[in-house]
Amino acid sequence: MKQSRAMSLAESLVNVAVGYGLAVVTQLLVFPLFGLHTTLAENMTIGAxxxxxxxxRSYCLRRIFEGLRVCREIKEAAEA
Incomplete structure (x- = not known):
C-alpha cells in the first residue's frame, strides 16, 4: 500500500519541524561547551x-536516487 500525498506532506512537515526544534535545542546545549554564547533568536535563525x-540536501539526494532508479530500469528494459 502506498502512502497518500497528504500523508507524505504531513510526514515531511513533521520531519522538518522536529529537525528544526532538535537543532535549536542542540545548539543551546552544545554552543556553550565551545565558548559560543548566542541569544535564543540567534539560535532560532541558525537553526532555520x-x-x-x-x-x-534531502531534495537533491532524492532526485539523484530517483534518476539512478530510472536509469537502472531503462538499462534493464534494454537488456530484456
Missing amino acids: IFTAVSIG
Missing part, C-alpha cells in the same frame, strides 16, 4: 538556516 540547507 541549517533546516533550509537540510531540505535542499
